[in-house]
Amino acid sequence: MTRRTDDDARSVVIAGNPNTGKSTLFNQLTGASARVGNYPGITVERSQGRLTLPGGETVMMLDSPGTYSLVARSPEEELSLESIAGLPPLTAPDLVVVTVDASQLTRNLYLVLQIIELDVPVIVALNMVDTLVGTGQVVDETALAHELGVPVVPIVARRGEGLDALTRAIAEALAAPESAHPGWRWRPASDSALAADVATLSESVPASWHGGRPERSRALALWALLSLADEHRLDDVPEALASAVTSRRTAAAAAGRDLEQEIIGGRYAWIDERTDRFLKTRPPPLSLTDRIDAVLLHPVLGFGIFLTMMTVVFQALFTGADPLIGLIEDGVSALAGLAGSIFGHGMLGDFVANGLIEGVGAFLVFMPQILLLFLFVGLLEDCGYMSRVAVLMDRIMKRLGLHGRAFVPLMSGYACAVPAILATRTMERRRDRMITIMALPLMTCSARLPVYGLLIAAIVPPWEEARFAQGLLMAAMYLFGTVMALVVAWVLGRTVFKGKNIPLVIEMPPYRVPHWPTLLRMVLRRGTDFVKTAGTIILVASIGMWVLLTFPQTSADEAALEARLAVASADLAAAPGEAPRALADAVTELENEAAAAQARNSYAGRLGRLIEPAIEPLGFDWKIGVGIVGAFAAREVFVSTMGVVYGAGEVADDETRGLREKMWSDTWPDGRRIFTPLVCLSLMVFFALACQCLSTLAVVHRETGNWIWPGFMFAYMTVLAWGASFVVFQGGRLIGLS
Amino acid sequence: MTGRFGHNSRRALDRLEEGSEAVLVEVDGDTGLRRRLMELGMLPGTVVRLVRRMDAVGVLELEVRRCRLSLRLADARHLTVRPAA
Numbered sequence: 146m147t148r149r150t151d152d153d154a155r156s157v158v159i160a161g162n163p164n165t166g167k168s169t170l171f172n173q174l175t176g177a178s179a180r181v182g183n184y185p186g187i188t189v190e191r192s193q194g195r196l197t198l199p200g201g202e203t204v205m206m207l208d209s210p211g212t213y214s215l216v217a218r219s220p221e222e223e224l225s226l227e228s229i230a231g232l233p234p235l236t237a238p239d240l241v242v243v244t245v246d247a248s249q250l251t252r253n254l255y256l257v258l259q260i261i262e263l264d265v266p267v268i269v270a271l272n273m274v275d276t277l278v279g280t281g282q283v284v285d286e287t288a289l290a291h292e293l294g295v296p297v298v299p300i301v302a303r304r305g306e307g308l309d310a311l312t313r314a315i316a317e318a319l320a321a322p323e324s325a326h327p328g329w330r331w332r333p334a335s336d337s338a339l340a341a342d343v344a345t346l347s348e349s350v351p352a353s354w355h356g357g358r359p360e361r362s363r364a365l366a367l368w369a370l371l372s373l374a375d376e377h378r379l380d381d382v383p384e385a386l387a388s389a390v391t392s393r394r395t396a397a398a399a400a401g402r403d404l405e406q407e408i409i410g411g412r413y414a415w416i417d418e419r420t421d422r423f424l425k426t427r428p429p430p431l432s433l434t435d436r437i438d439a440v441l442l443h444p445v446l447g448f449g450i451f452l453t454m455m456t457v458v459f460q461a462l463f464t465g466a467d468p469l470i471g472l473i474e475d476g477v478s479a480l481a482g483l484a485g486s487i488f489g490h491g492m493l494g495d496f497v498a499n500g501l502i503e504g505v506g507a508f509l510v511f512m513p514q515i516l517l518l519f520l521f522v523g524l525l526e527d528c529g530y531m532s533r534v535a536v537l538m539d540r541i542m543k544r545l546g547l548h549g550r551a552f553v554p555l556m557s558g559y560a561c562a563v564p565a566i567l568a569t570r571t572m573e574r575r576r577d578r579m580i581t582i583m584a585l586p587l588m589t590c591s592a593r594l595p596v597y598g599l600l601i602a603a604i605v606p607p608w609e610e611a612r613f614a615q616g617l618l619m620a621a622m623y624l625f626g627t628v629m630a631l632v633v634a635w636v637l638g639r640t641v642f643k644g645k646n647i648p649l650v651i652e653m654p655p656y657r658v659p660h661w662p663t664l665l666r667m668v669l670r671r672g673t674d675f676v677k678t679a680g681t682i683i684l685v686a687s688i689g690m691w692v693l694l695t696f697p698q699t700s701a702d703e704a705a706l707e708a709r710l711a712v713a714s715a716d717l718a719a720a721p722g723e724a725p726r727a728l729a730d731a732v733t734e735l736e737n738e739a740a741a742a743q744a745r746n747s748y749a750g751r752l753g754r755l756i757e758p759a760i761e762p763l764g765f766d767w768k769i770g771v772g773i774v775g776a777f778a779a780r781e782v783f784v785s786t787m788g789v790v791y792g793a794g795e796v797a798d799d800e801t802r803g804l805r806e807k808m809w810s811d812t813w814p815d816g817r818r819i820f821t822p823l824v825c826l827s828l829m830v831f832f833a834l835a836c837q838c839l840s841t842l843a844v845v846h847r848e849t850g851n852w853i854w855p856g857f858m859f860a861y862m863t864v865l866a867w868g869a870s871f872v873v874f875q876g877g878r879l880i881g882l883s
Numbered sequence: 884m885t886g887r888f889g890h891n892s893r894r895a896l897d898r899l900e901e902g903s904e905a906v907l908v909e910v911d912g913d914t915g916l917r918r919r920l921m922e923l924g925m926l927p928g929t930v931v932r933l934v935r936r937m938d939a940v941g942v943l944e945l946e947v948r949r950c951r952l953s954l955r956l957a958d959a960r961h962l963t964v965r966p967a968a
Contacts, residue, residue, distance in 0.1 A: 213919070213922055213923060214919075216918065218915055218918075218919065248951075249950040249951065250949070250950070251924065251948040251950055252923060252924050252948065252950045252952070255922060282949075371918065405914075405917065405918050405921050406921070406927065409918070409921040409922055409926065410921070410926050410927075413924060413926055416948075417948070420949070424949060427949060428946070428949055430932075435934065435935075438935065439935075442937055442940075444937070444938070444939030444940075536937065536940055536942050536953060537940055539941065539942060539955070540941045650923060650953070650954065651942065651953035651954075652951070653944065653951065653953055
């Protein structure tokens with residue numbers, strides 16, 4: 146037995162219509178080996194993983210975008226075609242597993258027929274056979290396999306049922322490809338004009354496409370006849386083929402022929418003739434799902450229930466995660482304290498406590514919210530409600546150029562962009578998904594709260610009667626972030642991710658009881674996956690920030706402080722009355738001063754001063770610059786970095802009084818106050834729009850498989866933040882604000 | 884000709900009543916839209932049943948070839964139907 150590596154392993158592509166459980170099946174089969182890579186030559190992500198077959202062979206499993214057809218109208222369909230047909234630069238798969246929704250059989254068979262025509266071995270995974278039970282429908286798999294000429298394996302991917310049989314079928318089909326290789330099912334009548342079109346066109350199909358196989362070259366000719374009609378999306382179509390298609394189409398139109406009707410209608414006629422052989426029953430006119438939908442999709446009730454559900458979810462997200470967050474925070478500080486006592490108060494102790502433990506802790510704090518959100522989204526998806534949300538939100542979201550399914554991820558962005566970005570996986574079209582991902586970090590996440598809290602308190606002093614104004618300002622910041630996210634989505638949909646408006650087909654699967662074991666496994670897997678990938682980057686970044694703030698060590702200042710400490714001790718000896726407390730205070734004061742001096746001279750401080758000219762037009766000085774540099778790792782770090790820079794000691798989120806007072810009285814060299822209300826507003830706008838979250842960038846990298854998109858995200862958000870702050874600060878000054 | 888559909892027996896699919904069946908007679912729209920609708924099984928001669936109208940959200944749900952399918956009203960306007968025999 147030889148164990149093949151990824152490079153020479155045989156490859157199995159999973160294909161299918163959207164929402165047929167393709168990704169679920171892929172995850173079930175590949176488990177922990179799944180990872181996101183890129184299609185060769187282009188920066189489009191594709192999941193791949195390994196599956197070990199009963200015989201011991203390991204094959205590479207490749208996911209492909211869900212599609213109704215191989216006609217390349219959208220990038221998804223183009224990629225599906227390229228990965229299934231193995232058009233250059235991709236290589237042809239050794240086997241294609243087509244997932245088919247058993248409750249939507251006839252429509253799914255259209256794609257199956259197209260794939261069989263391409264002359265690749267095919268297995269049909271008849272998914273969701275469990276949903277048939279409620280409707281009284283029965284699919285005769287044997288009859289279906291007989292008609293299609295390929296193996297048909299009934300499975301329930303979400304419960305993991307039938308996977309052993311499917312794995313065995315994959316092994317058998319790989320061992321004897323001819324068993325899954327029946328040749329064309331429907332074909333144009335041999336004396337028809339269409340058959341003549343295909344024969345002629347197949348001569349223009351390049352050899353690198355058909356590999357010397359006549360069936361395949363005819364299939365690609367037929368495909369070209371439909372696909373290359375008007376603006377197609379494929380880049381490397383030979384000129385000869387494209388012009389041959391154009392002349393054939395023109396001739397057909399002149400003869401009054403309808404090629405769409407001939408080809409698409411031909412395949413459907415083949416299916417219609419045989420449907421009664423494998424589908425013995427008809428669906429009931431009104432199923433249980435229909436009765437539930439009458440309520441959940443009701444124009445008034447439906448929206449009411451949806452809004453109530455969202456409110457409950459977010460309440461749970463904020464309040465339900467609270468105790469756990471507190472527990473993690475306590476644990477982290479306890480651990481940091483323990484590290485301090487083990488490694489001492491020197492540099493090593495400081496590194497372990499503040500660099501490592503606090504840094505990673507700041508990220509772990511979000512885990513409860515992240516896991517809860519995964520659970521909610523998984524639950525909505527699994528029971529079938531997510532598709533109804535897409536229907537309810539479609540009209541509103543469509544105006545913004547977004548998909549109805551973008552709504553829940555966008556709302557999730559109020560908690561944390563990271564799980565929200567992972568929640569966009571429920572969108573099949575890459576364009577919809579990318580727009581949502583790119584706009585998501587503008588939603589006001591919970592990490593902005595402490596920053597807003599500090600700055601709003603600096604604008605509106607926290608007198609009791611000012612509470613209302615504070616709340617109003619906070620609400621305004623939330624609204625600002627949301628509006629900006631929607632505007633950015635709208636703009637991106639018309640520029641970077643410009644796409645043809647394809648008629649939206651919304652599939653509404655029957656309601657199902659959630660399958661808890663799979664659901665919980667999914668939550669756990671995504672959670673650990675996230676900790677591993679994003680956590681590594683956060684760890685490195687935390688160490689980096691610690692280094693920036695700690696080096697170079699300022700020995701001269703320390704000597705001066707030591708001297709003053711000695712003086713303080715001497716004073717203490719002269720006045721023995723209130724000794725210990727005063728000494729402690731003096732020492733704390735001096736330690737804070739030392740920390741502030743350190744921050745000033747550190748690389749981060751120098752960086753802050755270096756970028757001061759760039760941020761001065763926004764009203765920020767170098768200290769705010771240090772805060773912004775620190776906040777790049779994570780927004781909430783701004784508060785603690787400012788605490789260090791201002792020598793206010795460690796600052797807890799709810800005890801920012803000392804810091805606020807110092808910030809309040811800080812001035813520019815010419816005596817003007819730095820933290821005027823206008824500067825605070827400008828700073829808040831900056832925080833609302835800037836991409837100051839390594840976890841987000843890490844997860845975008847993880848989801849897109851390259852650094853281009855995180856780079857794009859960081860660039861556009863930074864430009865947007867700088868520009869908006871500039872407008873706020875300079876505009877504010879123009880109209881006489883300070 | 885009068886009948887269940889009134890004076891004009893042919894009408895756009897989005898004007899069909901909830902629960903009624905009809906036969907598609909024409910699929911139009913630009914080449915891409917038309918092709919997509921046909922690939923989803925909306926071919927001339929196909930019997931469709933309008934399961935649910937959701938005017939508030941601009942979507943309708945159809946049964947075609949024993950499958951369910953939801954389309955935007957805007958897309959459904961490109962489909963013309965006549966009464967089922």
